[in-house]
Amino acid sequence: MDPMWLESVLMVGKKRYGVILNGIHFTWTELDKHNRDKKTVSVPVSEVIGVEEGRVEIQPQKKVEESEKHFTVFSVKRGRCRSGSAGLWTVGRTQFYCSSRDLRDRWVTQLRTALKAHSGSRPHRLLVFINPFGGKKRGVQIYHSLVSPLLELAGISAHVVVTERANQARDHILKKELTGFDGVVCVGGDGMFSELLHGVIGRTQQEAGLSEHDPTVTLQTCDLHIGIIPAGSTDCVCFATVGVNDPVTSTLHIIIGDSQPLDVCSVHHCSTLVRYSVSLVGYGFYGDVLAESERHRWMGPLRYDYSGCMVYLNNRSYSGTVQFLPADPQVSSPRDNTRCLSGCRVCSESTERLFPQSDASSHASSYSPSLYSQNSSQSEGDWVSIEGRFRCVSLTCMSSSCPRSPLGLSPAAHLADGTGDLILVRDTHTLGFLKYLHRHTNTQDQFDLPFVEVHRVRAVRFSLPPGEEDSEGEEDGGRGLEGGENMAEQECGNSDGVMHKSISQQHLAERGEKRGMGDHKKDKKNFLCGPCCSRAPLVSVWNCDGEILPYTEILCRVHGQLVRLFARGIEDRAGTRTCRAGNRKCKGRCVLHT
Numbered sequence: 001m002d003p004m005w006l007e008s009v010l011m012v013g014k015k016r017y018g019v020i021l022n023g024i025h026f027t028w029t030e031l032d033k034h035n036r037d038k039k040t041v042s043v044p045v046s047e048v049i050g051v052e053e054g055r056v057e058i059q060p061q062k063k064v065e066e067s068e069k070h071f072t073v074f075s076v077k078r079g080r081c082r083s084g085s086a087g088l089w090t091v092g093r094t095q096f097y098c099s100s101r102d103l104r105d106r107w108v109t110q111l112r113t114a115l116k117a118h119s120g121s122r123p124h125r126l127l128v129f130i131n132p133f134g135g136k137k138r139g140v141q142i143y144h145s146l147v148s149p150l151l152e153l154a155g156i157s158a159h160v161v162v163t164e165r166a167n168q169a170r171d172h173i174l175k176k177e178l179t180g181f182d183g184v185v186c187v188g189g190d191g192m193f194s195e196l197l198h199g200v201i202g203r204t205q206q207e208a209g210l211s212e213h214d215p216t217v218t219l220q221t222c223d224l225h226i227g228i229i230p231a232g233s234t235d236c237v238c239f240a241t242v243g244v245n246d247p248v249t250s251t252l253h254i255i256i257g258d259s260q261p262l263d264v265c266s267v268h269h270c271s272t273l274v275r276y277s278v279s280l281v282g283y284g285f286y287g288d289v290l291a292e293s294e295r296h297r298w299m300g301p302l303r304y305d306y307s308g309c310m311v312y313l314n315n316r317s318y319s320g321t322v323q324f325l326p327a328d329p330q331v332s333s334p335r336d337n338t339r340c341l342s343g344c345r346v347c348s349e350s351t352e353r354l355f356p357q358s359d360a361s362s363h364a365s366s367y368s369p370s371l372y373s374q375n376s377s378q379s380e381g382d383w384v385s386i387e388g389r390f391r392c393v394s395l396t397c398m399s400s401s402c403p404r405s406p407l408g409l410s411p412a413a414h415l416a417d418g419t420g421d422l423i424l425v426r427d428t429h430t431l432g433f434l435k436y437l438h439r440h441t442n443t444q445d446q447f448d449l450p451f452v453e454v455h456r457v458r459a460v461r462f463s464l465p466p467g468e469e470d471s472e473g474e475e476d477g478g479r480g481l482e483g484g485e486n487m488a489e490q491e492c493g494n495s496d497g498v499m500h501k502s503i504s505q506q507h508l509a510e511r512g513e514k515r516g517m518g519d520h521k522k523d524k525k526n527f528l529c530g531p532c533c534s535r536a537p538l539v540s541v542w543n544c545d546g547e548i549l550p551y552t553e554i555l556c557r558v559h560g561q562l563v564r565l566f567a568r569g570i571e572d573r574a575g576t577r578t579c580r581a582g583n584r585k586c587k588g589r590c591v592l593h594t
């Protein structure tokens with residue numbers, strides 16, 4: 001018999017249960033034959049959060065009632081959020097009563113031993129950054145009331161830093177000693193996640209002696225896991241990797257040590273890394289909406305709706321040349337109607353992560369450096385080139401689903417297959433574009449429109465028509481704006497201002513100043529003059545995960561599975577299945593966690 005095996009009859013409330021621990025599952029089944037709604041609950045040991053002696057509650061406050069014959073088991077429980085979507089996890093709590101203290105002690109010991117055996121991937125020590133000003137400014141409260149008690153219950157220690165400035169978390173990860181930490185966690189929104197992302201990737205490359213600026217280099221995958229406790233105004237990365245924006249659900253994924261690899265797109269300009277992105281790199285509509293919303297920050301979250309309307313009414317399109325390196329169409333396609341769900345086969349079989357880990361000088365074997373040069377001609381390699389006027393050009397490394405767009409920008413995109421989806425929306429009439437935007441909010445195929453095309457890609461280049469090329473890079477010697485927006489300045493020791501929202505504002509202000517100087521060329525690049533402006537701008541801006549990029553001509557490369565999150569992707573609804581086998585009359589009360 002399994003040495004972990006333990007079986008007894010215990011009481012839960014006033015009912016008798018047959019309780020079994022078989023090493024992998026902890027199961028309790030009601031024994032009362034008169035009760036027709038007989039219940040069986042089975043929890044994988046890997047989803048047990050903690051076992052406590054006595055009658056214990058942790059929410060709303062920790063309460064321990066000493067009792068020598070009771071023990072309490074806390075475990076992951078699947079729930080449904082108000083919208084009905086799966087993915088919400090809550091804390092299940094069951095108090096068991098044993099006939100003797102000896103039996104109680106045996107159960108507690110045995111459960112804790114089983115837990116240890118199944119917790120190899122669980123973190124022991126975390127570095128937590130809380131943005132006290134993110135979203136509704138509830139980060140600190142969310143952490144102390146919802147997150148910290150669960151970490152404590154699970155025996156995870158946390159070093160907490162409440163940030164005092166933008167980029168503090170990124171700088172901390174880049175420069176401070178991190179020995180002993182199994183992961184970094186942010187309590188905030190997508191901006192905070194981006195800080196952690198840049199810190200973790202930057203540190204890993206520094207330690208490996210790799211240049212982040214060289215788009216041909218195969219970056220070192222990052223060992224330090226990233227956790228996201230959603231507390232921002234937009235929490236898209238959390239939503240797209242967990243399925244819900246809920247602090248308790250995210251905490252539980254961290255506690256049980258879930259691990260979700262994630263593709264990351266590096267954005268370069270003239271051999272300089274500008275930023276990393278995991279969700280959207282968008283030009284045209286999405287860039288204009290961000291630029292416009294930066295001017296109306298005083299409106300709060302409402303600014304996005306307002307700006308979306310204004311930009312839509314402005315009805316703009318932009319010329320440019322988009323070049324891309326297609327991914328292997330045999331493996332997957334953005335129109336194959338699949339969803340990247342937990343345990344996704346396409347991601348786990350992806351060969352993109354099978355590149356040899358590089359030393360300082362190595363390049364991905366299948367990529368020649370010229371393939372990623374910003375100025376190479378269209379005949380090189382497998383690059384496909386498309387010229388035209390576009391409403392928007394979007395590259396996304398994930399579906400980019402969010403509560404408003406439950407299927408996202410590209411519903412069949414994968415989290416970790418080493419590719420991104422490039423969506424080109426050509427110039428069209430206003431109603432056509434409205435139709436496209438509306439399809440983001442429902443289940444209609446947003447690519448089934450004559451002016452929309454989508455490609456699964458490994459890299460993208462964007463250039464302006466001759467005569468409209470980027471001038472900032474030349475003026476700044478390819479280093480970007482004075483505020484240090486790009487990673488080159490970060491390397492030069494100016495660590496401030498790389499990712500703060502004020503960058504976007506500063507960038508807007510600088511562009512504004514340049515316009516005011518009467519330089520005709522800059523005047524043409526007046527990318528957004530507001531609804532009152534009669535002259536349509538020739539150039540838009542790039543929105544890179546909610547930040548405005550200081551360059552228009554960029555090169556993007558997707559790096560397969562570069563980072564790992566404490567998440568498991570979106571669970572199929574079948575992940576929680578109603579038991580029919582055990583008892584035909586269970587009326588859905590028998591939940592088997594598979």
Ligand SMILES: Nc1ncnc2c1ncn2[C@@H]1O[C@H](COP(=O)(O)OP(=O)(O)OP(=O)(O)O)[C@@H](O)[C@H]1O
Pocket residue numbers: 130131132133134135136163164165166167187188189190191192193195231232233234235236499500501546
């Ligand atoms: N103490 C701080 N003071 C000012 N800015 C901060 C501080 N801590 C973090 N930041 C910056 O604030 C920006 C926004 O934070 P965060 O992402 O947490 O919230 P949000 O903007 O409300 O949400 P979202 O980014 O999802 O829209 C981040 O880019 C981060 O760099």
